[in-house]
Amino acid sequence: MSNDDLDNRIEKERPTLSAEEKAAVLRVIEAKVAAPTPSPYAAFIHSRTKTMTGVLVALVVIVGTTGTVAASNDAKPGDLLFPIERAAERVQLAFAGEAREAELRAQFSAERLAELREIISEETESTEAEVAASSSASTSASVTVRESGEERIAKAVTAVLDSLEDFDDRDIRVQILTELQADIDKVKIAGRSETTTNVQTEDNTRVEIKDDRIEVRDDGFRLRIDDDGDVRVQVREQDAQGSKAGVQAEESVSTNFGDHDDDYEDKWEEEYEDEDEWEFEDEEEWEDDDDDHRGRDHDEDDSDDDTEWNGSIKKFEVRVEGLKAEVRVEYGSKKLEYNTVYTTKAALIAEVALRTGLTSAELESELDLEID
Amino acid sequence: MESIEIKALVNHAVADTSQGFAALYEHTVDRVFSFVAFRTNSHEDAREVTQDVFIELYKSLPRFTYQSDAAFYSFLFTIVRRQLAAYYAKTKKHETAELQEEWHGSAESAVEQxxxxxxxxxxxxxxxxxxxxxxxxxxxxxxxxxxxxxxxxxxxxxxxxxxxxxxxxxxxx
Missing domain, CATH: 1.10.10.10 (Winged helix-like DNA-binding domain superfamily/Winged helix DNA-binding domain)
Structure with missing residues (x-):
């Protein structure tokens, strides 16, 4: 066999693709590289989660609520595992459909509320054990908690309020807030009967517990629950710098449970909407507690302190008769009348300020003093 | 002559994969298929492996810099070998001898006329x-x-x- 013959024979058996086959293969290749099928896991990771932690939590949740996540379900605000519980809940929310999401949010809010109650009862028990004698004398339904429990309670309150964020169902929102108020109403801090309680929680949320109301606020959120059944919520969205110019959306939700005039709510909203600053009459106290935070966006002009309720005081009359004084204050749609033993101007104003939440300065400017 | 062609094709394909790749494919597919067909059990398998080779090439091209034709073919046949290895693993034909035996006795082989x-x-x-x-x-x-x-x-x-x-x-x- 010659070399050429051999070459021809080898050539004859050369495996080849027909032109059609080549074109078909090219089409398949182009289709595959143009629209690569991503791994289903990769798709899952990219679309659903932002952080590795999220992925891990999601996996644990998917595999089954075991171990840490299950344990964290019992965690209460302030506990080490509490953030994991929250993360697990967020994952559940991310996977839930719309209807299920609302259901879950309600469930989580209820859990937060239950946790708050647990914390209150935990702190109460120990207090009662310590001061059994004095508390047994108390006939009111209120519970006295240890001073050290105050922060835990404040955190729990914040957690309840956090759980209501992005929560559209107004009825449930109102219900939770009402219950929250009822719970907080019962709480008395040991050794502090008439004082205001200011708590600064980790995330700049301040919780203020007073005899007649509780106020919670942070940079973008403000809630006030009054003892007469008013729940007022104001939500602000601010840009990263927290500047006022960056206010993008402001939404006020006012809920009136009591038997107040309807215009009360409107009034409140007006006042708050027009406000540049969120200030309370005892802003000075905040300042002492926390200069840094405050300087940021709450208070750029201190002189403004006394303007919050300005104009809302309709009447502030005091009639002093001998050793007693009769006080009549009308502000907003509220009316306050009482007799007191304080007869000096400063003491009267201080007392009214404490009872109404109005500032001393504005009270003083409105004071109509009558001495018999 | 051919050297310029391959260089141009590769560079074109690297710069503009959607256009240049088809030309590079046309130019090299026969070489790949002939080699692959000899190492696989059937014409269909050979087609599939060839297809996988070019998909791999498409993905790898952005990392490739043309130096010489030989270097490009070496690059291409590294991919071919890898795809063949994957094919063997899939069809559980690790041993060439085993493959040849099977292939030999197989009536399916399109290259056994x-x-x-x-x-x-x-x-x-x-x-x-x-x-x-x-x-x-x-x-x-x-x-x-x-x-x-x-x-x-x-x-x-x-x-x-x-x-x-x-x-x-x-x-x-």
């Missing part, structure tokens, strides 16, 4: 067989084969010469 050359090839050692296939079916020069299988060109020539002699004697018998 006239098995004599193929049968004769099987009597050769792996390297010689590969050199013959690369040279005759995939149309590579000895220099290119040297780069692809990592051998000196002279050694490839010697091996090829001996392989031809062996094939001739078998086919004449």
């Amino acid at each position: 006239n098995c004599s050359v193929t049968q004769a090839l099987e009597t050769l050692d792996d390297v010689s067989r590969e050199i013959v296939v690369l040279h005759h079916w995939s149309r590579f020069t000895f220099a290119e084969i040297g780069t692809i299988i990592n051998m000196k060109e002279s050694a490839v020539r010697v091996r090829h010469h001996r392989a031809r002699a062996a094939l001739a004697s078998i086919l004449n018998a």
Whole structure:
């Protein structure tokens, strides 16, 4: 066999693709590289989660609520595992459909509320054990908690309020807030009967517990629950710098449970909407507690302190008769009348300020003093 | 002449994969298929492996810089070998001998119309067989084969010469 013959024979058996086959293969290749099928896991990771932690939590949740996540379900605000519980809940929310999401949010809010109650009862028990004698004398339904429990309670309150964020169902929102108020109403801090309680929680949320109301606020959120059944919520969205110019959306939700005039709510909203600053009459106290935070966006002009309720005081009359004084204050749609033993101007104003939440300065400017 | 062509094709494909890749495919698909067909069980399998090779090439091209034709073919045949290995793993044909046995007895093989050359090839050692296939079916020069299988060109020539002699004697018998 010659070399050429051999070459021809080898050539004859050369495996080849027909032109059609080549074109078909090219089409398949182009289709595959143009629209690569991503791994289903990769798709899952990219679309659903932002952080590795999220992925891990999601996996644990998917595999089954075991171990840490299950344990964290019992965690209460302030506990080490509490953030994991929250993360697990967020994952559940991310996977839930719309209807299920609302259901879950309600469930989580209820859990937060239950946790708050647990914390209150935990702190109460120990207090009662310590001061059994004095508390047994108390006939009111209120519970006295240890001073050290105050922060835990404040955190729990914040957690309840956090759980209501992005929560559209107004009825449930109102219900939770009402219950929250009822719970907080019962709480008395040991050794502090008439004082205001200011708590600064980790995330700049301040919780203020007073005899007649509780106020919670942070940079973008403000809630006030009054003892007469008013729940007022104001939500602000601010840009990263927290500047006022960056206010993008402001939404006020006012809920009136009591038997107040309807215009009360409107009034409140007006006042708050027009406000540049969120200030309370005892802003000075905040300042002492926390200069840094405050300087940021709450208070750029201190002189403004006394303007919050300005104009809302309709009447502030005091009639002093001998050793007693009769006080009549009308502000907003509220009316306050009482007799007191304080007869000096400063003491009267201080007392009214404490009872109404109005500032001393504005009270003083409105004071109509009558001495018999 | 061809060198310029491959260089242009590769650079075009790297710069503009959507346009340039088809041209590069047209130019190289026969070489790949001929080589792959000899190593797979059926024409269909060969088509599929060829397809996978070019998908891999498409993905790898952005990382490739043209230096020489031989370097490109070496790059291409690294992919071919990898895809063949994946194919063997999939069809559980790790051993070439086993593969050949199966292939040999298989009626499915599209390249067995006239098995004599193929049968004769099987009597050769792996390297010689590969050199013959690369040279005759995939149309590579000895220099290119040297780069692809990592051998000196002279050694490839010697091996090829001996392989031809062996094939001739078998086919004449």
